Amino acid sequence: ETGVTQTPRHLVMGMTNKKSLKCEQHLGHNAMYWYKQSAKKPLELMFVYNFKEQTENNSVPSRFSPECPNSSHLFLHLHTLQPEDSALYLCASSQEAAPRVDEQYFGPGTRLTVT
Amino acid sequence: GENVEQHPSTLSVQEGDSAVIKCTYSDSASNYFPWYKQELGKRPQLIIDIRSNVGEKKDQRIAVTLNKTAKHFSLHITETQPEDSAVYFCAAITSGSARQLTFGSGTQLTVLP
Numbered sequence: 001e002t003g004v005t006q007t008p009r010h011l012v013m014g015m016t017n018k019k020s021l022k023c024e025q026h027l028g029h030n031a032m033y034w035y036k037q038s039a040k041k042p043l044e045l046m047f048v049y050n051f052k053e054q055t056e057n058n059s060v061p062s063r064f065s066p067e068c069p070n071s072s073h074l075f076l077h078l079h080t081l082q083p084e085d086s087a088l089y090l091c092a093s094s095q096e097a098a099p100r101v102d103e104q105y106f107g108p109g110t111r112l113t114v115t
Numbered sequence: 116g117e118n119v120e121q122h123p124s125t126l127s128v129q130e131g132d133s134a135v136i137k138c139t140y141s142d143s144a145s146n147y148f149p150w151y152k153q154e155l156g157k158r159p160q161l162i163i164d165i166r167s168n169v170g171e172k173k174d175q176r177i178a179v180t181l182n183k184t185a186k187h188f189s190l191h192i193t194e195t196q197p198e199d200s201a202v203y204f205c206a207a208i209t210s211g212s213a214r215q216l217t218f219g220s221g222t223q224l225t226v227l228p
Contacts, residue, residue, distance in 0.1 A: 004158075042119070043159070043204065043218040056215060090158065103149065104216065106158040 003027065004107035006091050012113045015081060021110045023074040023091030030096060032074040033104065034066060037088040049074060081114045088112070117142040117209040121219030128195050129227050136222045138205035139187040147208040148188045149216070150179060154201045162203075163190070195226045 004025045013019050025032060034046040048056040049068040063085075065077040074091055091107040118141040128134045140148075149164035165172045165179045165188065172179050176195075181188040188207075192199055205219040 040124075040220070042220045045215050045217075048215060058215075103161045103164065106151075106160070108158050 004091060004093055004105050006089075006107035006110050008110060009108060010111045010113075012115060013078070013081065014115055015083070017081075018077070018079040020078065021076040021089055021091075021112075023076075023107055025072055025074075025091075025093040025105070025107075027093060027095075027105060029093040029105070030071060031094045032068060032071075033092040033094075034074065034076050035090040035092065035106075037090055037109070043090070047076075078112075081112075083114050086112055086114045117145060117207055117217040119205060119207050119217050119219045121205050121222060123222060124220065125223045125225070127225045127227060130195060130197060132195055134190075134192045134195055134199070134224055134226075136190045136203055136205070136224070137187060138189070138207075138219050139185075140207040140217075141186065142207070142209060143183075143186065145207040145209065148179070148181060149206050150190050151204045151206065151218075152201045153204065153221075159204060192224075195224075197226050197228055200224055200226045 007022045030051050032049045036044045045058050046060045047066040052068050052071055063080050067075040088109045088111050090109045092104040094102050094104045096102050121138045146167035150162050151159040152162045153159040163174050163177050163179050165181050170181055176193045178191040202221045202223050204221050206216045209215050
């Protein structure tokens, strides 16, 4: 598959569970991003990785833990989430990050429901 | 940090009419302004972008204008079609070493046949 893929597409988890979201980009890009999309709110940037190094963590609670083992893969590890964490989690990649920002290519997202 | 405001939140137009969505930004150092379209249940996709060294850019029925002095930019869609119905997001790049995109809250555009 080409572009940016995400698995799973849907996830329901209890507040005590531990799960991981996976993102893979097949575009040869250097930067990868995690966004949270909640209803009627702007896309919220959570984490940025540039050449596998985390460059930004936008005050995200520690119950979200990112991992970038290589420039093609990005994970978001989840544990002890809250119901308000239910949202669509989007992964994106771009050819370059800071200081130049180019078009970001988004994955299809993971619809997360925390019960 | 950057703050991007987008208006209106919802917009309905008749097929064939034009649609305009406006965004303002706060950081005068911002220099990259993309627009994304997100159809229902699908991922956001870039439809047009503009950098601060130009005032207008067109791509067929879509155009974006930028007023750096007033710190606002707009998306113009002419001859709207039902397939233009989607949520549109504007964004601006933050200044500083991180240079991240800050998104507006989105506009739900509905084109009525």
